Amino acid sequence: MEKIVVMKFGGTSVGNVEKIKKVASRVIEKKHLGYNVVVVVSAPGDTTDDLIEKAFLISKNPDTRELDRLLSTGEQISISLLSMAIKEMGEKAISLTGAQVGIRTIGSHTKAKIKDISSEKIVKELNLGNIVIVAGFQGVDEKDDVTTLGRGGSDLTATALASVLKASECEIYTDVDGIYTTDPRLVKSAKKINKISYDEILEMASLGSQVMQARSIEVAKKNNIVIHVRSTFSKENGTFILEEDKEMENVLVSGVAFDKNQVKVSIFDLIDEPGVAAKIFEALASNDINIDMIVQSTANNGKNNISFTIDKTELNNLLNIIDKLKTKINIGTLKYDENVAKVSIIGVGMRSHTGVASKMFKILADNSINIHLISTSEIRISCVIDKDKLDIAVNAIHQGFNLDK
Amino acid sequence: MEKIVVMKFGGTSVGNVEKIKKVASRVIEKKHLGYNVVVVVSAPGDTTDDLIEKAFLISKNPDTRELDRLLSTGEQISISLLSMAIKEMGEKAISLTGAQVGIRTIGSHTKAKIKDISSEKIVKELNLGNIVIVAGFQGVDEKDDVTTLGRGGSDLTATALASVLKASECEIYTDVDGIYTTDPRLVKSAKKINKISYDEILEMASLGSQVMQARSIEVAKKNNIVIHVRSTFSKENGTFILEEDKEMENVLVSGVAFDKNQVKVSIFDLIDEPGVAAKIFEALASNDINIDMIVQSTANNGKNNISFTIDKTELNNLLNIIDKLKTKINIGTLKYDENVAKVSIIGVGMRSHTGVASKMFKILADNSINIHLISTSEIRISCVIDKDKLDIAVNAIHQGFNLDK
Numbered sequence: 001m002e003k004i005v006v007m008k009f010g011g012t013s014v015g016n017v018e019k020i021k022k023v024a025s026r027v028i029e030k031k032h033l034g035y036n037v038v039v040v041v042s043a044p045g046d047t048t049d050d051l052i053e054k055a056f057l058i059s060k061n062p063d064t065r066e067l068d069r070l071l072s073t074g075e076q077i078s079i080s081l082l083s084m085a086i087k088e089m090g091e092k093a094i095s096l097t098g099a100q101v102g103i104r105t106i107g108s109h110t111k112a113k114i115k116d117i118s119s120e121k122i123v124k125e126l127n128l129g130n131i132v133i134v135a136g137f138q139g140v141d142e143k144d145d146v147t148t149l150g151r152g153g154s155d156l157t158a159t160a161l162a163s164v165l166k167a168s169e170c171e172i173y174t175d176v177d178g179i180y181t182t183d184p185r186l187v188k189s190a191k192k193i194n195k196i197s198y199d200e201i202l203e204m205a206s207l208g209s210q211v212m213q214a215r216s217i218e219v220a221k222k223n224n225i226v227i228h229v230r231s232t233f234s235k236e237n238g239t240f241i242l243e244e245d246k247e248m249e250n251v252l253v254s255g256v257a258f259d260k261n262q263v264k265v266s267i268f269d270l271i272d273e274p275g276v277a278a279k280i281f282e283a284l285a286s287n288d289i290n291i292d293m294i295v296q297s298t299a300n301n302g303k304n305n306i307s308f309t310i311d312k313t314e315l316n317n318l319l320n321i322i323d324k325l326k327t328k329i330n331i332g333t334l335k336y337d338e339n340v341a342k343v344s345i346i347g348v349g350m351r352s353h354t355g356v357a358s359k360m361f362k363i364l365a366d367n368s369i370n371i372h373l374i375s376t377s378e379i380r381i382s383c384v385i386d387k388d389k390l391d392i393a394v395n396a397i398h399q400g401f402n403l404d405k
Numbered sequence: 406m407e408k409i410v411v412m413k414f415g416g417t418s419v420g421n422v423e424k425i426k427k428v429a430s431r432v433i434e435k436k437h438l439g440y441n442v443v444v445v446v447s448a449p450g451d452t453t454d455d456l457i458e459k460a461f462l463i464s465k466n467p468d469t470r471e472l473d474r475l476l477s478t479g480e481q482i483s484i485s486l487l488s489m490a491i492k493e494m495g496e497k498a499i500s501l502t503g504a505q506v507g508i509r510t511i512g513s514h515t516k517a518k519i520k521d522i523s524s525e526k527i528v529k530e531l532n533l534g535n536i537v538i539v540a541g542f543q544g545v546d547e548k549d550d551v552t553t554l555g556r557g558g559s560d561l562t563a564t565a566l567a568s569v570l571k572a573s574e575c576e577i578y579t580d581v582d583g584i585y586t587t588d589p590r591l592v593k594s595a596k597k598i599n600k601i602s603y604d605e606i607l608e609m610a611s612l613g614s615q616v617m618q619a620r621s622i623e624v625a626k627k628n629n630i631v632i633h634v635r636s637t638f639s640k641e642n643g644t645f646i647l648e649e650d651k652e653m654e655n656v657l658v659s660g661v662a663f664d665k666n667q668v669k670v671s672i673f674d675l676i677d678e679p680g681v682a683a684k685i686f687e688a689l690a691s692n693d694i695n696i697d698m699i700v701q702s703t704a705n706n707g708k709n710n711i712s713f714t715i716d717k718t719e720l721n722n723l724l725n726i727i728d729k730l731k732t733k734i735n736i737g738t739l740k741y742d743e744n745v746a747k748v749s750i751i752g753v754g755m756r757s758h759t760g761v762a763s764k765m766f767k768i769l770a771d772n773s774i775n776i777h778l779i780s781t782s783e784i785r786i787s788c789v790i791d792k793d794k795l796d797i798a799v800n801a802i803h804q805g806f807n808l809d810k
Contacts, residue, residue: 017462051482057422058486059493066492066500070485073478077456080475081463087471088464095471100549144505 004126004167005030008040008136008158012175013232014078015045023232024085026173027131031091036126038165040136040158041082043074064109065145068138071110072098072146075135075154083133093131096121098146103139103157105147112139112147114156117164134161152213159216163223170220170227172212177231178238179204179211181403182256187395189404193254194237197244200254203346203380207257217241244348252356253347253401258394261312262292264340264372264384269332270304277306279329283321289314293342293375293384303332307373309342309384340372341390344382345397357381363400369393409531409572410435413445413541413563417580418637419483420450428637429490431578432536436496441531443570445541445563446487448479469514470550473543476515477503477551480540480559488538498536501526503551508544508562510552517544517552519561522569539566557618564621568628575625575632577617582636583643584609584616586808587661592800594809598659599642602649605659608751608785612662622646649753657761658752658806661799666717667697669745669777669789674737675709682711684734688726694719698747698780698789708737712778714747714789745777746795749787750802762786768805772797 007027014020023041031037051070055062079095086093102118125132136154141147149156155172162170177192179201184190198221205214212229220227220241230238248254270276277296284291294308310318315336322334350356360381364371369392373384385393398404412432419425428446436442456475460467484500491498507523530537541559546552554561560577567575582597584606589595603626610619617634625632625646635643653659675681682701689696699713715723720741727739755761765786769776774797778789790798803809 017459020463054422054486055489058425058490062489063492066485066488069481069500069502070489073481076474076478076481080471081459083471084460084467084475085463087468095474097474 002034002036004036004038004162004165006038006040006158006162006165006167006170007173008154008171009042009173009232010154010175011042011045011048011074013173014041014082017081019232020044020078020081020085023173024082024089026232027082027086028089028091031131035168037131038122038126038161038167039082039131039133040154040161041075041078041133042136042154043071044078044081047074047077068109068112068148069146071148072135072138075137079133079135086131086133091131092129093133094125095133095135096125097135098138098157099140099144101134101161103160105139105141105149107147109141109145109147111150112141114139114149114160117160119164122161122165152216155212155216156219159220159223159225159227162225163219167225170225172227172229173232174229175232177234177236178229179241179255181254182394182398183258186258186391187256187398187404190398191403193239195240195242195248196254197248197348198241199244199379200346200348201241203344203377204255204257207259207342207344207346207380207382212241249349249352251347252349252353253345253403254349255346256394256398256401256403257344257346258390259342259344260387260390262309262340262342262384263312263315264307264309264337265318266305266307266335266337267332268303268305268335269299269301270306271330271332272298272302272304276329276331277304280306280322280325280331283325284318287317287321289318289321293373293382295373309340309373312338337372339387340384341387342382342384343390343393343397344380345401346380348379350379350381359400360397363396364393367392367396407439407441409441409443409567409570411443411445411563411567411570411572411575412578413559413576414447414578414637415559415580416447416450416453416479418578419446419487422486424637425449425483425486425490428578429487429494431637432487432491433494433496436536440573442536443527443531443566443572444487444536444538445559445566446480446483446538447541447559448476449483449486452479452482473514473517473553474551476553477540477543480542484538484540491536491538496536497534498538499530500538500540501530502540503543503562504545504549506539506566508565510544510546510554512552514546514550514552516555517546519544519554519565522565524569527566527570557621560617560621561624564625564628564630564632567630568624572630575630577632577634578637579634580637582639582641583634584646584660586659587799587803588615588663591663591796592661592803592809595803596808598644600645600647600653601659602653602753603646604649604784605751605753606646608749608782609660609662612664612747612749612751612785612787617646654754654757656752657754657758658750658808659754660751661803661806661808662749662751663795663799664747664749665792665795667714667745667747667789668717668720669712669714669742670723671710671712671740671742672737673708673710673740674704674706675711676735676737677703677707677709681734681736682709685711685727685730685736688730689723692722692726694723694726698778698787700778714745714778717743744792745789746792747787747789748795748798748802749785750806751785753784755784755786764805765802768801769798772801774798
């Protein structure tokens with residue numbers, strides 16, 4: 001069989017009839033290059049948001065089985081219109097829902113996980129000469145009910161299909177022309193990255209950068225599928241995400257990521273008894289609150305202070321949980337600060353080069369920016385700073401590590 | 406098992422969130438009366454028309470398999486939103502697509518026929534205490550591809566389900582409060598009919614009246630399912646469609662139907678040879694052109710004149726076919742007249758009463774209305790008249806047969 005390529009188009013790429021026709025041309029070009037083409041499509045434009053709005057007008061807590069059925073209609077519209085457009089241009093095409101492909105899922109509605117994918121139906125249709133158009137974001141559970149895969153679900157469909165089909169490449173078409181060294185809206189000299197490793201992108205995703213969701217990258221990494229993030233509206237290469245190589249290691253820092261939606265939470269005067277901190281973190285974890293950048297220090301009075309960050313959307317939830325805990329254990333005083341932001345540098349080169357962290361701290365100090373909290377991984381350094389200094393910090397770091405060159 | 410009722414709601418009844426909530430209340434009321442409730446829903450408001458428009462912007466001749474997938478999304482939206490609304494109000498509900506119910510179809514896409522319906526899944530869900538919400542208008546073919554049932558398809562889903570489930574009643578909810586003796590927009594004194602026979606409704610449907618499609622009525626008649634056509638927005642009884650009884654036979658005429666979209670076609674000077682007329686009608690039939698009210702007469706010169714009516718939408722098609730035929734056989738001169746309309750009276754009472762036809766002709770004559778063509782069945786008399794006289798004709802006939810009393 002010829003080489004298989006998976007092309008994924010997001011909602012903005014199929015937002016109207018003209019755009020759908022452009023996508024159809026693009027897909028046909030690829031087919032004419034000799035590839036077997038599998039296309040994954042998201043729901044058109046704002047369709048999903050409109051449907052969610054309707055559901056929440058009906059119920060504050062809509063039944064998730066019904067919500068999944070509702071949300072799965074957007075992709076069905078995309079795949080049928082795209083298939084029509086391709087056929088109108090004279091190529092053979094067939095659309096398939098997640099259920100028809102055989103994308104079986106487990107787990108709860110609205111955030112199902114892919115259990116397995118049968119390649120049989122797709123391979124059969126490819127062998128018949130068809131361009132195969134698959135509905136992204138959806139599968140079917142053991143009761144044959146439609147399920148959806150949560151945020152970034154169509155990317156996951158694409159990388160998972162590429163893995164099962166042993167595709168030579170998984171192209172993610174979007175409305176930007178690749179992944180940048182940082183957000184170009186904040187730093188004018190931001191540069192498109194030509195290639196970047198899975199691990200670096202995973203760190204960026206975990207920092208909330210507007211790149212692909214971690215789950216999709218993990219699937220591609222595990223199966224060594226090269227992802228190509230590129231623009232629907234340009235023929236230029238975008239950013240290749242792949243296994244790291246020697247060349248990448250020579251780059252100290254690949255990108256600067258930041259997150260404005262962080263809250264710094266501090267608990268003062270925590271009794272220094274074994275298990276008290278554990279009880280707090282257990283309670284937060286069991287309520288699905290992601291905490292990050294935990295720092296514990298011992299105060300003069302022998303009691304502990306603990307600081308950490310959470311996403312802003314979790315704040316109310318956290319305050320409720322702590323209030324309940326207070327009735328059971330003495331946990332001291334809680335304070336939180338919403339005027340903070342997290343800035344991070346990412347790069348596999350850090351593993352083999354020293355002095356990257358101290359350079360970052362010096363750049364911040366040179367710009368009179370105070371660091372509240374620090375956390376690091378093998379290939380990432382993150383600092384929590386005052387939110388009003390974020391703009392200066394990102395620009396200074398971007399320039400300091402020569403990312404604009 | 407308790408009595409089963411099938412309630413079908415059309416697109417205008419589920420056109421927005423407020424209306425969906427009203428339908429939910431209505432359905433729950435029925436459940437509280439002790440029924441097992443199965444609901445069939447159409448696509449909301451203009452959804453289907455919008456989708457068709459998009460498809461035709463992409464292709465003048467959209468692939469029908471893809472068109473069926475596209476069109477089937479509207480009902481999926483309706484069933485999930487309605488199910489959410491019912492659950493929000495505290496009742497148990499579950500939505501099912503045609504495929505999930507097991508509505509298997511044969512025949513071509515966009516006009517599939519129901520082959521069989523499995524009652525198993527619905528009965529199981531009813532036994533669990535669920536209100537079962539079924540997507541109208543759709544089924545699934547032997548390839549497990551979604552199919553649609555054509556115009557009036559949701560009514561067909563409802564009557565077919567009522568038949569399979571041996572429902573005590575099939576309620577068709579719509580935006581009018583029943584079936585009228587004639588169109589109230591034309592005749593102000595038109596009255597709602599309380600009950601009418603299957604055969605009468607079948608005649609009305611075949612005349613293009615805005616009632617249910619013939620297929621749905623035929624299914625209900627075969628299985629002796631009482632259909633109740635009523636308003637979504639009123640508690641009043643509407644019109645019951647059922648097996649004829651003695652009482653109905655006492656009514657001479659049940660309704661006056663009319664059709665403004667007719668064209669009278671006449672072929673003059675047709676050679677009086679065996680098989681010439683047959684060739685013409687064969688050619689029309691093989692092109693799916695429905696002809697009606699055929700009248701043949703012999704002219705003075707020994708040649709034949711043939712007149713018949715067709716639907717206006719078929720005119721261009723017919724003219725092309727006749728043009729082609731002309732190259733093969735001598736078929737004389739064709740003329741057509743678009744300024745005609747068909748007016749019909751329907752009533753099972755005609756079978757046992759004489760003089761109905763002559764009374765209709767007299768009413769038309771008294772109003773100086775010329776009759777071009779006449780055709781009759783056991784329970785119907787139709788006349789083709791000048792279109793500009795239709796208004797007078799319908800009002801005069803309606804009054805003449807005391808339908809306003």
